[in-house]
Amino acid sequence: MSNKTMQDHSIRRNIHKVALFSIGLLVTLLGYVTYLQVVESNSLSFNPLNRRTAKAALKVERGLITDSHGRIVALSKPTAQEEYKREYPYDVLFAHIVGYDSLTYGKSGIESSYDGYLSGQKNPEHQLGAISQLFKNSAGNNVTLTIDAQLQKVAYQALGANRGAIVVISPKTGAILAMISRPSFDPGSLDANWDNVSQAANSPLLNRATQGLYPPGSIIKVLIAEAALAEQIATGKSEFNCTGALKIGPDYVLPESGNRAHGKLNLEEALAVSCNVTFGQLALDLGRTKMSKSFERYGFSQPLGGDILENPGKLPDFSKLGDGDLAQTGIGQGSLLVTPLRMAMLAATFANRGIMMKPYLVQKITTPDGTVISETSPEKWLSPVEAKLANQVSRMMVTVVKEGTGNKAAIQGIEVAGKTGTAENPHGSPHAWFIGFAPADNPQIAVAVIIENSGSGGSIAAPAAHEVLVQALR
Structure with missing residues (x-):
């Protein structure tokens, strides 16, 4: 076999190895992206350290939290900055259950544990990544508590x-x-x-x-x-x-x-x-x-x-x-x-x-039009x-x-x-x-x-x- 033939064979072998390695990297990358989008998407999106999500949520009318008889214990009202601010009509009464929603100090209680539903971001389409923006809700879902006010x-x-x-x-x-x-x-005045x-x-x-x-x-x-x-x-x-x-x-x-x-x-x-x-x-x-x-x-x-x-x-x-x-x-x-x-x-x-x-603590979760998303069974x-x-x-x-x-x-x-x-x-x-x-x-x-x-x-x-x-x- 001539030197030229041997060199060509060696080059083809190396190209084959590089191609396989590149394909392997691509498969790994696609697998990791899929893992992030499908398995970890909710935990990353609603992580308290994710400031981007928290800031974007201010533009969405957060869902109501009500007691078992429909009395409103948390709601969002528009501000002059075209954002929404959380209000708590019962002040101190529901503070430890409902919690608080603060851009500075994060969230607690139901505001935290049901954040994905309240912000309208937790839905099946969310796992589609950027495509999910096409399905973005203008209002969050409502959470009904078992509590009687x-x-x-x-x-x-x-x-x-x-x-x-x-x-x-x-x-x-x-x-x-x-x-x-x-x-x-009072969760409504917590920032101050x-x-x-x-x-x-x-x-x-x-x-x-x-x-x-x-x-x-x-x-x-x-x-x-x-x-x-x-x-x-x-x-x-x-x-x-x-x-x-x-x-x-x-x-x-x-x-x-x-x-x-x-x-x-x-x-x-x-x-x-x-x-x-x-x-x-x-x-x-x-x-x-x-x-x-x-x-x-x-x-x-x-x-x-x-x-x-x-x-x-x-x-x-x-x-x-x-x-x-x-x-x-x-x-x-x-x-x-x-x-x-x-x-x-x-x-x-x-x-x-x-x-x-x-x-x-949570009786059911409903969409803004009243459709039941989930309901707790004893x-x-x-x-x-x-x-x-x-x-x-x-x-x-x-x-x-x-x-x-x-x-x-x-x-x-x-x-x-x-x-x-x-x-x-x-x-x-x-x-x-x-x-x-x-x-x-x-x-x-x-x-x-x-x-x-x-x-x-x-x-x-x-x-x-x-x-x-x-x-x-x-």
């Missing part, structure tokens, strides 16, 4: 000037009917007041209902009662003897509130008077493994997901707890921390015969307790309100089930708790109330729950 207002007023939170939930569906956190803020709001010592930006972590105190005793019955540690006829304090080991004493000795009582009576000695002993009898298993059954170690941004609670490492700390967990103290939302879900589980529904999340045991604990909770510490939550003519709690904390006065539901024989509403540093759950939180339950059952 009237109930929201009553819950806000029930907290008074106190810091705290109230969550109201439908036990049968998981729909959140009210969710209040105080102190709150950002420094004051963001640096305030009382943390008005914090949604205490889903992100505040608190020791549950005695409201956790309904879970401990069910665990003791489920594990056959106790029965409805078991008898306990409260001497005013529970001695644990050689040098640890779990005191009764006010050092009061309740004497002999059964499990229902112990729950009604919130006997620390009884429930501390039940925690010890259950032991570390069964206590851990009981909390896991109720989903305390599982994230909720969905449209609710929740701070995960904190469970103790039961395997490492000493006897004193284990007993403390049985009365809702120690290192156990929960959100008010989870406590509302706990009450709703007993109300719903042992089935825990997944909570949700979804069972967990089944932590058998119906028979759930009913047994529910009857005990009725006794708490009829004859025990929860009497200020009672409603004339309607049977209410509940449990009070007074949670000690190292940063000040105790937190006041109440969880419950009504009517007890056909529950429509479950509620959790926490009022920070305010004292007794029976005297402070139970009356607030009463106001909310009365409004909800009208």
Whole structure:
């Protein structure tokens, strides 16, 4: 073979390699562009750092956010600059649910999590890239919440000037009917007041209902009662003897509130008077493994997901707890921390015969002409307790309100089930708790109330729950 022929062959081979390499690069590039357009398009478009999208959205009339009855809680109005500005007619009432929409400080709440729908950019054509501009909407889609604005207002007023939170939930569906956190803020004036709001010592930006972590105190005793019955540690006829304090080991004493000795009582009576000695002993009898298993059954170690941004609670490492700390967990103290939302879900589980529904805030999404894009269907999340045991604990909770510490939550003519709690904390006065539901024989509403540093759950939180339950059952 001549040198010229060899050179020609070598050149053709090299051209072939370069061609294959170029084709490979082209295929890789096309694959990556396709990935960005199809898989990552929404996350990139609606990323809070994407200023281009945020600026362009000002030219679009953002969709309405309404309560469950169609009352407008967020809308867009045109400005002199031919842009749109967000307005919030209910001011502080919906701030932690709806959130805010600011070009400077970004978005939060429903304004953030449903931004694609509200801005009109989230649609099937969006994945077509630049071609999607041909389908661009002049107005965004509307979001209907599960919240009732009237109930929201009553819950806000029930907290008074106190810091705290109230969550109201439908036990049968998981729909959140009210969710209040105080102190709150006005999302419509946030740009002008950002420094004051963001640096305030009382943390008005914090949604205490889903992100505040608190020791549950005695409201956790309904879970401990069910665990003791489920594990056959106790029965409805078991008898306990409260001497005013529970001695644990050689040098640890779990005191009764006010050092009061309740004497002999059964499990229902112990729950009604919130006997620390009884429930501390039940925690010890259950032991570390069964206590851990009981909390896991109720989903305390599982994230909720969905449209609710929740701070995960904190469970103790039961395997490492000493006897004193284990007993403390049985009365809702120690290192156990929960959100008010989870406590509302706990009450709703007993109300719903042992089935825990997944909570949700958005009822449906519709186009500007009213066409339904998506609608939320109730979804069972967990089944932590058998119906028979759930009913047994529910009857005990009725006794708490009829004859025990929860009497200020009672409603004339309607049977209410509940449990009070007074949670000690190292940063000040105790937190006041109440969880419950009504009517007890056909529950429509479950509620959790926490009022920070305010004292007794029976005297402070139970009356607030009463106001909310009365409004909800009208």
